[in-house]
Amino acid sequence: MKRIYVNEKWCLGCHLCEYECAFANSGLDKMFKLKGRMGELVTPRIKVEGEDKGEIHFAVNCRHCTGSICVQSCIAGALSKTDDGMVVIDKNKCVGCFTCVLVCPFGAIMPSPDGKAAQKCMLCTDNVKGEPNCVKYCPNNAIVYEER
Numbered sequence: 321m322k323r324i325y326v327n328e329k330w331c332l333g334c335h336l337c338e339y340e341c342a343f344a345n346s347g348l349d350k351m352f353k354l355k356g357r358m359g360e361l362v363t364p365r366i367k368v369e370g371e372d373k374g375e376i377h378f379a380v381n382c383r384h385c386t387g388s389i390c391v392q393s394c395i396a397g398a399l400s401k402t403d404d405g406m407v408v409i410d411k412n413k414c415v416g417c418f419t420c421v422l423v424c425p426f427g428a429i430m431p432s433p434d435g436k437a438a439q440k441c442m443l444c445t446d447n448v449k450g451e452p453n454c455v456k457y458c459p460n461n462a463i464v465y466e467e468r
Contacts, residue, residue: 321405322467324366324443324455326379330462331368333377337454337463338364344444344453363433365441366454379454379463382407382428382441390420390429398438406445411437 341364343351354362370377384407391399391407398413399420414437420429421438432439443465444452455465 322465323384324381324452325464325466327462328376328378330460331377331379332460333368333370335368337366337379337458338368340453340457341366344448361433365439380426380428383426389423393419393423395419406443408442409438409440414438
């Protein structure tokens with residue numbers, strides 16, 4: 321299965337991947353319409369971590385783990401694995417207990433903007449064809465989408 325990988329040595333910490341992720345998952349037709357909505361109605365499913373003044377930055381996203389503890393701990397059965405190994409959330413089943421948020425060792429699952437369900441990277445499979453937006457628009461090619 322293809323996954324997103326990050327080379328932290330190349331990450332500039334520009335946060336463009338966050339904006340592209342938020343835009344891809346917003347349902348909006350133009351990026352400028354995100355203005356004023358980021359953080360309230362629209363949140364990225366990837367986040368850049370690192371020191372503001374330091375040189376190490378990296379994007380945190382769902383790793384679609386082999387032994388996904390988030391799937392195992394979901395009390396509602398909202399998290400599952402597809403045949404190709406992708407971890408997906410069924411928002412209709414999610415009860416908002418956020419156990420998955422607590423158990424994810426990478427901090428890649430987060431509450432949705434309305435706080436009623438969990439959200440995570442779904443590799444843009446439900447909104448973009450081809451490679452995910454965070455990969456496509458990374459100016460330094462620090463984020464790649466490949467099978468290893």
